[in-house]
Amino acid sequence: MDLLRLEDVFSLPVQTDPGILSGFFFLGFSFREANEAVLASIQPKNGDTTPTGTGGKATPMSKRPMRKTIVLAILLTAAAVGAMPAQAEIAAMTPALAQVVAGAKAEGKLVMRSTITMFGGPEGAKVAQDGINRMFGTNLTIEWSPGPAYGALAALIYQEMQAGHDSSTDVFTSTAVQLAPYLDKKMFRTIDWVSLMPQRITPGIVEAEGRALRRSTAMPGILYNVKAAPWVKEINTTADLLKPQYTGKFSTTPFLGGFDVMLAPDVWGVEKTQAYIREFSKQLGGLAGCEATDRIASGEVPALAVDCSGAAPNRAQYRGKGVLDNQIMSDMAQRRFDYLMVPTHAAHPNAAMLYILYLVSVEGQQKIMRDFMGDDLYDFPESEVRQHADALAAKGVKFVDVTIGWWLSHPGLDAANIELAKLVREK
Secondary structure (H helix, E strand, C coil): CCCCCHHHHHCCCHHHCHHHHHHHHHHCCCHHHHHHHHHHHHCCCCCCEEECCCCCCEEECCCCHHHHHHHHHHHHHHHHHHHCCHHHCCCCCCHHHHHHHHHHHHHCEEEEEECCCHHHHHHHHHHHHHHHHHHHCCCCEEEEEECCCHHHHHHHHHHHHHCCCCCCCCCEEEEHHHHHHHCCCCCECCCCHHHHCCCCCCHHHEEHHHCEEEEEEECCCEEEECCCCHHHHHCCCHHHHHCHHHCCCEEECCCCCCHHHHCCCCCCCHHHHHHHHHHHHCCEEEECCCCCHHHHHHCCCCEEECCCCCCHHHCCCCCCCCCEEEECCHHHCEEEEEEEECECCCCCHHHHHHHHHHHHCHHHHHHHHHHHHCCCCCCCCCCHHHHHHHHHHHCCCCCEEECHHHHHCCCCHHHHHHHHHHHHHCC
């Protein structure tokens, strides 16, 4: 006998109500388990009959109506929970988390410093503030101020630590590239992240012995204006960019974003990468940083090869508007992880931990990471980055996973990439 369909239980197509889907996950049911539970509750037993709405004919029916009622109540509860808006997400309070929440309440605030685009700047800080207070029952305020990019901010935080001053930001975020030089300098706190949110955080997303927690996955590619550079859809490999018909039609970053990984001996190696960049530089129409998204959206810069994250088309600002897209080249596919850390000299470390926990929650991944940054963390089951990456992998695309461990096992790439970038800046 086929499994009972959820449509039969609720008399409506399940696909039209995503709330039901999240409700089942909330209660710990898989779809098959839920279906089997319903089926078991109403499966006919030999000799059991009861009148139904079939013209008064008796049909087999279970003698256990109470079980059916309980199962249907569970399903309806799942539907109700799933139908709640995302902002209703409340954290399960573990003993370790309770201590952090108490500490955060005593601290009263969080100090954040970042570039204007990171996590939505001041607007994103307000969204996070409301989400944290609702999720953890706190009354924190987030004081946001503009700051430099990853590398410069890391250097500043280190200088503050050496001088005995509080860190100018309670939370630091970066890729493995900017983080690696400070891992042996005791600049970040070691935290048992799994104990704080075990239903969400697994050991696999905790790196550097608890000092870094993954928050998103970048997949750099060619960021392009759909109308100004429709030809980008034809670019499948890095070799395609060297074709004469594309000369002068795209820009690259002055630091050659994404090419640092290609320098690794188990990827392309230095010699092959240098040879490619010499030809690549002849094709360029100019240089543009990763902050040039608006210029690309306007068509001023038709395409950027390679961008920093591949995420811009998915930000709420551009999502679904048919303005931007990202093309991943199969021989340069990368999954680059971004991390969150708490400086050892943070003035509000508990508030910082709650901020980080919010960012990796289902709500935070959507409201901050997806809406403001355009990406999310591959490791989470609901990840849209995961869907995209897995679809490419199914077509044979092989990714280089740039974790902290991977970067540390390939020393010298940053210095080699600085030399490599001179080929495009000095052309």
